[in-house]
Amino acid sequence: MSTSPRHFLQFNDFSRAEFDYLFERARWIKGQFKGYQQYWPVTDRTLVMIFEKASTRTRLSFEAGMQQLGGCAIYLNTRDSQLGRGEPVEDAAQVISRMSDIVMIRTFEQEIIERFAANSRVPVINGLTNEYHPCQILADIFTYIEHRGSIEGRTVAWIGDSNNVCNTWLQAAEVFGFNVHVSTPPGYQVEPERAGLYGTDHYEEFSDPMEAARDADLVTTDVWTSMGFEAENEERLRDFEDWQVDGEMMRVAKPDALFMHCLPAHRGEEVAAEVIDGPQSVVWDEAENRLHAQKALLEYLLIGRVNV
Ligand code: CP
Numbered sequence: 001m002s003t004s005p006r007h008f009l010q011f012n013d014f015s016r017a018e019f020d021y022l023f024e025r026a027r028w029i030k031g032q033f034k035g036y037q038q039y040w041p042v043t044d045r046t047l048v049m050i051f052e053k054a055s056t057r058t059r060l061s062f063e064a065g066m067q068q069l070g071g072c073a074i075y076l077n078t079r080d081s082q083l084g085r086g087e088p089v090e091d092a093a094q095v096i097s098r099m100s101d102i103v104m105i106r107t108f109e110q111e112i113i114e115r116f117a118a119n120s121r122v123p124v125i126n127g128l129t130n131e132y133h134p135c136q137i138l139a140d141i142f143t144y145i146e147h148r149g150s151i152e153g154r155t156v157a158w159i160g161d162s163n164n165v166c167n168t169w170l171q172a173a174e175v176f177g178f179n180v181h182v183s184t185p186p187g188y189q190v191e192p193e194r195a196g197l198y199g200t201d202h203y204e205e206f207s208d209p210m211e212a213a214r215d216a217d218l219v220t221t222d223v224w225t226s227m228g229f230e231a232e233n234e235e236r237l238r239d240f241e242d243w244q245v246d247g248e249m250m251r252v253a254k255p256d257a258l259f260m261h262c263l264p265a266h267r268g269e270e271v272a273a274e275v276i277d278g279p280q281s282v283v284w285d286e287a288e289n290r291l292h293a294q295k296a297l298l299e300y301l302l303i304g305r306v307n308v
């Protein structure tokens, strides 16, 4: 009798205890990597990465991460696989999961990854969908903890679009017990059902972005136009112009507040250069930590808990 594999399709698929374990492993794995210590727990395992949208960080961190753990990674995209020619996602899942040990997918609707997972013999990781980006927030919270300690009870200000990254912060707030102050332009507010939120009291909406940022421990934002929404770009440029994280906004946050951005960033749009390139910004640590946090995730999904 086979048991169904664990997947990481949205942030709240994992418990607080599991995240605490993953952060402990990520710290250890990062230390090994920094010390040039070989750590190959998955020498005979294969990760398949399916990209239906562009990527720099996600591809690099998963591919390098899997190789650094001793395994191998195979990259597939829609353009030159049968996925772009109408092969049903259920069929692709059956085949791909018979030839690999774990799959990471970056795609459009969350429903696509759920259908894939339902037909997969191996764990499936969400590498970004229109609705969520759980690997990003895994790395972001690990980064926050490295810099400032526990995130429980803290206030995160989300300024801009209520997109996949925002939705994932909102799920993480429930798991870790912190608060998110969200400010979006009118018409772009959080849709609780799409965000996978049910009766949460961990977020509050602000019409004025300065009020959302006031006394925050962490200020974060993302592009005004996410992948897949390019047709709305012109309209969004107009609608979001007052939602830029600039120096004035950082000054109303706590003096030791951090700034995060999942990247890629557009200086002069969602963030001013003085902020992203300034002393409160931890965006490069955030990007690097994608590698270490996802190596912990791969290890956990492939071989389970490691006694340390
Ligand atoms: N932050 C992030 O996921 O970056 P990529 O789109 O480059 O993978």
Ligand code: NVA
Residues within 6 Å of the ligand: 128, 163, 164, 165, 222, 223, 225, 226, 227, 262, 263, 264
């Ligand atoms: N919200 C952005 C994140 C990119 C990493 C997008 O979906 O395009």
